[in-house]
Amino acid sequence: MKTSRRISWIIGVAAILATVVAFPGRLPGQTSAAKSSGATSGSPMSVQVDRVDPGESDLAYSFQVAIYENLIEELNKTKQFERVLREGDRDAGNVPNLLILRTTIEKYTPGDETRRAVTTVSGATKLTVRSQLFTSDGKIVLERTVNGEVRFFGSNLQATHNLARNIAKAIQQSTWSGSEQSSAMLGAQF
Amino acid sequence: MNRLFVRRNHRHPYFDGRALIGLCGLWFWFGLGGLAQSTASPVNASAPFSTRATHLLGLENTKSNCDGTLSLQGNELQFQQDGKPSVELEITSVRHIFLNEESKQVGGLPMTLGKAAAPYGAGRVVSLFAHKNYDILTLEYIGFDGGVHGVIFQLSKGQGDLVRNELVARGVSSSSGEDQRTKQSTAEVRRENK
Numbered sequence: 001m002k003t004s005r006r007i008s009w010i011i012g013v014a015a016i017l018a019t020v021v022a023f024p025g026r027l028p029g030q031t032s033a034a035k036s037s038g039a040t041s042g043s044p045m046s047v048q049v050d051r052v053d054p055g056e057s058d059l060a061y062s063f064q065v066a067i068y069e070n071l072i073e074e075l076n077k078t079k080q081f082e083r084v085l086r087e088g089d090r091d092a093g094n095v096p097n098l099l100i101l102r103t104t105i106e107k108y109t110p111g112d113e114t115r116r117a118v119t120t121v122s123g124a125t126k127l128t129v130r131s132q133l134f135t136s137d138g139k140i141v142l143e144r145t146v147n148g149e150v151r152f153f154g155s156n157l158q159a160t161h162n163l164a165r166n167i168a169k170a171i172q173q174s175t176w177s178g179s180e181q182s183s184a185m186l187g188a189q190f
Numbered sequence: 191m192n193r194l195f196v197r198r199n200h201r202h203p204y205f206d207g208r209a210l211i212g213l214c215g216l217w218f219w220f221g222l223g224g225l226a227q228s229t230a231s232p233v234n235a236s237a238p239f240s241t242r243a244t245h246l247l248g249l250e251n252t253k254s255n256c257d258g259t260l261s262l263q264g265n266e267l268q269f270q271q272d273g274k275p276s277v278e279l280e281i282t283s284v285r286h287i288f289l290n291e292e293s294k295q296v297g298g299l300p301m302t303l304g305k306a307a308a309p310y311g312a313g314r315v316v317s318l319f320a321h322k323n324y325d326i327l328t329l330e331y332i333g334f335d336g337g338v339h340g341v342i343f344q345l346s347k348g349q350g351d352l353v354r355n356e357l358v359a360r361g362v363s364s365s366s367g368e369d370q371r372t373k374q375s376t377a378e379v380r381r382e383n384k
Binding site: 051066068114119 | 246247248286288290292293294295302305313314317318321326328330332333335336337338339340341342
């Protein structure tokens with residue numbers, strides 16, 4: 001009696017394990033998310049980087065342009081996307097699985113390189129932005145608040161480089177895998 | 191009758207002298223005005239212009255933070271890194287110019303290391319004086335693919351205005367450049383007051 005119970009228990013556990021291994025993407029929490037996506041899974045994604053929206057801040061144009069250019073460079077470095085397009089690119093309409101990256105400045109603290117060099121503890125340039133990845137039909141697949149700053153050495157524009165690197169890293173490190181849409185939707189929930 | 195006639199005869203040369211002096215004065219005045227006008231607007235749209243600049247970022251096939259010569263020739267803006275072929279972009283593709291000032295530490299990495307190594311915090315004292323104001327010139331242009339590009343140059347103080355004036359004379363819009371400069375200085379003042 002005891003032996004048959006044990007055998008049936010083992011068979012039950014094995015059946016559950018087999019089900020989980022066979023259908024890894026069909027956990028109840030993920031089903032609806034995967035269905036709500038419009039993009040086709042399995043094909044590589046591309047991204048179009050929009051110009052930086054200064055929001056309410058009085059961020060200098062040089063900083064806005066530097067963030068935009070550094071973002072394009074850093075996203076290309078990650079090799080996560082098949083193509084990294086600029087705003088206004090004529091090819092954007094023909095690229096399948098195109099995502100749009102929008103960056104909005106939330107907070108900007110202007111710094112001073114001389115003050116940093118003299119005092120070490122003050123004069124940091126700090127930037128806080130909201131980064132959003134949209135699908136071409138306007139759905140948000142990833143939203144993050146990212147910081148970039150320069151505290152000790154380097155010019156004020158160095159903050160834009162650090163910020164762009166952090167945004168690219170945040171996109172890469174999220175559960176976003178680039179081609180698996182279910183993972184992308186999981187990333188959006190963070 | 192005769193006296194009157196004589197008087198009139200005497201007054202004629204007098205009036206001629208005054209008229210001559212007045213004429214000379216007017217001629218001198220207009221000459222000065224013309225000279226002032228020519229110094230106020232030295233920009234000649236067709237004349238080539240060049241200045242030393244540091245490319246901070248944005249130009250394709252060009253390293254960031256590299257020194258070179260920024261020149262405007264005809265309808266092209268060129269940046270030539272020392273000893274390398276120049277990178278060109280059409281001035282008609284430039285949509286906006288923005289100019290702002292920034293204070294930077296001079297001497298680069300060697301100076302920074304030297305200041306860090308200096309004993310008794312002497313490096314900090316050096317930092318207090320080892321800074322210089324630069325013009326930061328930002329251009330926004332449209333590439334061949336229709337995409338928006340940005341490029342940033344660092345120039346000696348005062349040179350940024352000259353380049354901007356040259357570009358404006360060649361038809362580039364600089365609508366918000368002045369606003370930006372004012373805005374920035376206001377922000378800095380606000381920060382200083384805090």
